[in-house]
Amino acid sequence: xxxxxxxxxxxxxxxxxxxxxxxxxxxxxxxxxxxxxxxxxxxxxxxxxxxxxxxxxxxxxxxxxxxxxxxxxxxxxxxxxxxxxxxxxxxxxxxxxxxxxxxxxxxxxxxxxxxxxxxxxxxxxxxxxxxxx
Amino acid sequence: xxxxxxxxxxxxxxxxxxxxxxxxxxxxxxxxxxxxxxxxxxxxxxxxxxxxxxxxxxxxxxxxxxxxxxxxxxxxxxxxxxxxxxxxxxxxxxxxxxxxxxxxxxxxxxxxxxxxxxxxxxxxxxxxxxxxxxxxxxxxxxxxxxxxxxxxxxxxxxxxx
Numbered sequence: 001x002x003x004x005x006x007x008x009x010x011x012x013x014x015x016x017x018x019x020x021x022x023x024x025x026x027x028x029x030x031x032x033x034x035x036x037x038x039x040x041x042x043x044x045x046x047x048x049x050x051x052x053x054x055x056x057x058x059x060x061x062x063x064x065x066x067x068x069x070x071x072x073x074x075x076x077x078x079x080x081x082x083x084x085x086x087x088x089x090x091x092x093x094x095x096x097x098x099x100x101x102x103x104x105x106x107x108x109x110x111x112x113x114x115x116x117x118x119x120x121x122x123x124x125x126x127x128x129x130x131x132x133x
Numbered sequence: 134x135x136x137x138x139x140x141x142x143x144x145x146x147x148x149x150x151x152x153x154x155x156x157x158x159x160x161x162x163x164x165x166x167x168x169x170x171x172x173x174x175x176x177x178x179x180x181x182x183x184x185x186x187x188x189x190x191x192x193x194x195x196x197x198x199x200x201x202x203x204x205x206x207x208x209x210x211x212x213x214x215x216x217x218x219x220x221x222x223x224x225x226x227x228x229x230x231x232x233x234x235x236x237x238x239x240x241x242x243x244x245x246x247x248x249x250x251x252x253x254x255x256x257x258x259x260x261x262x263x264x265x266x267x268x269x270x271x272x273x274x275x276x277x278x279x280x281x282x283x284x285x286x287x288x289x290x291x292x293x294x
Binding site for chain 1: 272
């Protein structure tokens with residue numbers, strides 16, 4: 001289990017409470033040819049954390065400082081014809097959930113949207129860089 | 134002929150001590166400065182140039198050597214501020230910052246390879262710590278500082294017998 005994903009889900013659940021969207025702890029897997037966020041609109045699904053590790057500082061005694069670059073993608077699908085009245089707030093609250101991850105060198109979030117027939121899919125991406133201690 | 138590799142983690146090692154024996158590579162109670170990013174041994178021969186009317190090229194004579202050791206390191210807390218425990222090595226006890234501030238003369242060695250086995254090499258001498266300028270920022274994530282040893286006198290070169 002990814003600590004970053006778990007913490008993000010907890011924070012997203014808090015940030016979206018009282019809104020027209022909710023958060024699932026399930027992965028956005030495909031069932032019956034459809035991803036879960038296709039089936040369950042207005043529910044945010046958070047994917048697995050992707051991690052790459054690089055050397056931030058190489059030192060002569062090889063006690064190098066390593067950096068973990070993590071990214072987490074989340075998906076939210078809503079009806080494009082009848083947009084949620086609070087969609088702007090939802091997007092803003094999802095993006096700000098990045099602040100729950102602390103001790104980072106960089107902490108970024110952004111989103112893009114795409115149409116899928118009469119639905120609009122919001123794809124959120126969170127990126128974090130942390131030193132490995 | 135062979136180049137001297139420094140990739141194993143136990144080569145290009147700076148050791149500090151209160152005397153030459155302690156500061157030699159592998160010396161008992163020597164303080165090995167950790168997390169050094171790069172180290173330079175400056176062995177500069179001073180010179181003066183002069184011109185004469187009978188020559189189209191300048192001539193030169195040598196003056197004194199000016200020797201320095203310069204390095205950049207990630208700041209290790211115990212090394213920088215002292216471990217407060219080492220009763221044999223005051224540099225390890227007080228740390229680099231206090232030793233520099235007190236202008237205490239220290240002994241050092243720079244092992245080119247490991248410097249403690251037959252046919253290995255190191256350079257040694259004595260001098261003063263200076264140039265500590267620790268800096269920090271979010272982007273660099275850790276404290277980093279340069280350091281210089283202003284060498285008092287000549288550098289000695291040793292090939293371990």
